Amino acid sequence: MAGRRQQKRAPIGTPPSLPPGTLDLGNGLSFLLNYTGQGAINPVGGIRQGSAWAGQLFFGIDGDLQRLAGIEGGSFHVAVTNRHGRSLAQDSIGNNTSVQEIYGGGQTTRLTLLSYQQKLFDNRLDIEVGRLVANINFLNSPIYCNFQTNSACGNPTFVFKTSNFTFWPVSSWGAHAKAWLTDTVFVHAGAYEVNPLHQQPGDNGLDFSLKGATGAIVPFELGYSTTFANDPLPRNYGIGGWYDASDYADPVRDVTGRAAVLTGLNPLTRFGRSGVYARFDQMVWRPDPTGIQGLTIFGVAMAGTSGRLVEDYFLEIGALQTGTFAGRPYDTVGFVINTQKFSPLALSNIALAQAAIGLNRRVPTQQVMMELNYGIQVTPAIRLTPNLQYIVNPDQTRFPFRPRNIPDAFVVGAKLSVDLFTLAGLASGPGSR
Numbered sequence: 001m002a003g004r005r006q007q008k009r010a011p012i013g014t015p016p017s018l019p020p021g022t023l024d025l026g027n028g029l030s031f032l033l034n035y036t037g038q039g040a041i042n043p044v045g046g047i048r049q050g051s052a053w054a055g056q057l058f059f060g061i062d063g064d065l066q067r068l069a070g071i072e073g074g075s076f077h078v079a080v081t082n083r084h085g086r087s088l089a090q091d092s093i094g095n096n097t098s099v100q101e102i103y104g105g106g107q108t109t110r111l112t113l114l115s116y117q118q119k120l121f122d123n124r125l126d127i128e129v130g131r132l133v134a135n136i137n138f139l140n141s142p143i144y145c146n147f148q149t150n151s152a153c154g155n156p157t158f159v160f161k162t163s164n165f166t167f168w169p170v171s172s173w174g175a176h177a178k179a180w181l182t183d184t185v186f187v188h189a190g191a192y193e194v195n196p197l198h199q200q201p202g203d204n205g206l207d208f209s210l211k212g213a214t215g216a217i218v219p220f221e222l223g224y225s226t227t228f229a230n231d232p233l234p235r236n237y238g239i240g241g242w243y244d245a246s247d248y249a250d251p252v253r254d255v256t257g258r259a260a261v262l263t264g265l266n267p268l269t270r271f272g273r274s275g276v277y278a279r280f281d282q283m284v285w286r287p288d289p290t291g292i293q294g295l296t297i298f299g300v301a302m303a304g305t306s307g308r309l310v311e312d313y314f315l316e317i318g319a320l321q322t323g324t325f326a327g328r329p330y331d332t333v334g335f336v337i338n339t340q341k342f343s344p345l346a347l348s349n350i351a352l353a354q355a356a357i358g359l360n361r362r363v364p365t366q367q368v369m370m371e372l373n374y375g376i377q378v379t380p381a382i383r384l385t386p387n388l389q390y391i392v393n394p395d396q397t398r399f400p401f402r403p404r405n406i407p408d409a410f411v412v413g414a415k416l417s418v419d420l421f422t423l424a425g426l427a428s429g430p431g432s433r
Contacts, residue, residue, distance in 0.1 A: 020429040021381070021419025028067030032060040033420040038100040038148050038413065040088040045409030046394065050092030054085030054103035056169075060113070073120060077130075079113035081169045089150075093409045094402075095394035097157050097340070097369060098150035100413070105169045111205035112169035124180045131205070132174035134166045134192045135159075138219040141236065143281050143298050143320055148387050148415045151316075151369040152336045156277075158302040158314030161340070163244040163273050164194040165217050171205055172198055172213075183230065189220040194246035215246025215271070228292065233283040241276035244307070248273060251310050251345045261349045261400050262356060273307025293323025300338075310346040310397065315339050330377035330430040332385075337370040346397055353400035364393035364405060373415075380429030381422035385415040 018024060023031040037055035058081050065074035087103040089095050098104065115130030128137075135155045145153040159165045166172055176190025197212030198205070221240030228234055249267035254260035260267050279300040286294035302314040318336030323329045342365055350363050373387035389411035396406050421427035 018428075021422045021427050023421040023427045028064035030062045030064075031421065032058065032062075034058050035416075035418045035420065036102050037085075037416045038102045040099050040148075040389075040411050040413040042088060042092055042409050042411050045391070045407040046093035047399075047406060048092050050088060052086040052088035052091055052100065052103075054087060054100045054107075055083070056102045057082040073118055073123070075117045077113055077115045077117065079111075079169075080109065081112045082109040083107050083169065088411065093391065093394055093411075094396060094399060094406045095367065095391060095409075096161070096397055097367070097395075099148065099389050099391075099411050101145070101148060101150035101153040104150075105167060106199065106201055106203055108202055108204065110169055110171075110203060112171055114171070126178045127175070128177075129175040130173075131171040131208070132166075132176070132192060133168045133171050134174065134190065134217055134219055136168055137176050137190060138188070138221060138240070138242075139165075139277065139279070141279075141281055141298065143296060143318075146320055146332055146334045146375060146385070147318075147336050147371050147373060148385065148413050149336070149369055149371045149389055151338050151340070152318065152371070156279075156300045156302055156314055156316055156338070158311055158340065159242065159275065159277075161311050162275055162304050162307070162309045163217060163242055164215075164246050164248060165219070165242065165244070166192045166194065169205075170198050170203070173208075173210070176219075184224055184226055186223050186225065187221070188223065188240075189218070191216050191218050194244075215244075218243045218245060232289055233286060233294075235280070235282040237280045237282075239276075239278045241305070242274060244273040245271075247271055248307070250308055251343075252308070252349055259349070259352050261353050270308060273309065274305045275302060276305055277302040287323075291323070291329070293329055295319065295321045304343075308345055309343050312341040312343045314341070324374075328377075332375035333373070334375065335370070335372050337368065340367045340369075340395070341365060342367070342395065342397075346395075350396065350400045354403075357401060357403065359403060361405075363396075366393060367395045368392035377430050379423075380432040381419045383417040383430075385417075387413045387415065389413060 039053045041051040061078040063076045065071040089098045117128040119126050139155045147153045151157045172193035172195050174192035178188040180186045194215050195213045219242040221238045223238035225236045226234045247269050250270050253268045254263050254265035281298035283296045297319045300316040316338035321333045324331045371389045373385050375385040391409040394406040422429040
């Protein structure tokens with residue numbers, strides 16, 4: 001679910017106003033063109049052994065309307081994506097959380113972003129409207145997509161399991177506003193159309209009608225944020241939540257009120273869910289006060305507060321070291337581990353299915369996912385991140401009648417990121433001269 005801001009990796013050795021890989025025409029127009037590919041194999045565990053590759057080609061346009069048309073603080077953004085490939089989790093492991101975050105949202109070409117952004121009051125108020133997705137604006141951090149597991153990148157997966165939080169690259173009508181109360185404290189809120197029709201295979205993102213809309217997702221956050229410009233050890237802290245004012249399928253009951261896993265009938269339609277979260281990232285060590293290298297730790301805690309949910313809570317902790325060995329200032333080492341606690345509703349489905357085939361066995365109540373990786377800045381244009389992932393108790397909610405628990409899975413992965421304008425010598429990247 002990597003989004004526009006994930007593709008614009010955290011500025012490394014270039015000004016924040018010019019993300020790596022950006023082709024700047026010098027007249028207010030700039031372009032991004034990059035490719036992200038992720039491969040994974042599971043030599044041990046899962047339902048079967050297998051391999052898969054998934055990728056995304058991204059093309060983005062940013063327009064500074066002050067330079068183009070004299071509109072102070074105005075800008076527009078356009079993004080087109082092509083997603084392709086297969087999911088190892090879907091094909092071989094059997095769990096519901098991908099080990100390749102770039103997979104999903106329809107393996108097709110679509111208009112992913114079309115928005116107008118306006119900054120007001122000396123940039124203290126930032127408003128964006130148009131065809132948007134919630135997950136690049138909320139519950140997002142440049143740190144998360146140093147990882148390949150979808151449990152961490154592009155957002156903590158709990159929010160997608162327990163709400164209709166809209167996700168890259170499936171855009172819909174939306175708006176959000178961020179107001180800086182001080183130089184470091186902000187409030188942020190938004191509203192995004194929920195429309196299941198946009199998630200259909202082959203959707204191209206060009207249907208701008210409200211046909212099929214079932215409501216809206218409303219995220220909000222109160223945060224504290226600093227950068228290298230005003231803090232020797234930058235940090236981001238936030239508390240927030242969401243209200244899902246839209247339809248969703250009951251995880252257990254069918255339209256007649258009986259167990260859908262046994263009857264095979266359509267699930268009962270419900271309305272309204274909510275959740276809360278707290279998250280942080282904090283640089284704790286910076287050997288050179290003039291450099292961006294150092295150690296950052298991060299964490300997330302999430303829980304549902306209303307609705308019939310398939311998970312009770314989500315906890316995550318991780319660390320990212322930027323700058324590793326002498327002569328490798330842009331390489332990274334990262335580790336993340338998280339746990340997803342299945343709700344009694346989700347477990348009851350499996351228990352009912354198991355009883356129907358004459359079994360009564362223990363079903364794990366939590367799925368634990370972890371990743372260790374090393375990000376190699378091969379050239380200013382090319383970044384390669386080999387990674388090792390391990391899944392304890394892969395959830396079998398997709399296979400409630402499976403007579404045995406899915407074995408713990410060991411995954412070997414690799415993430416390739418290529419800034420194509422940098423590769424062609426038209427833009428700069430980390431380490432460019």
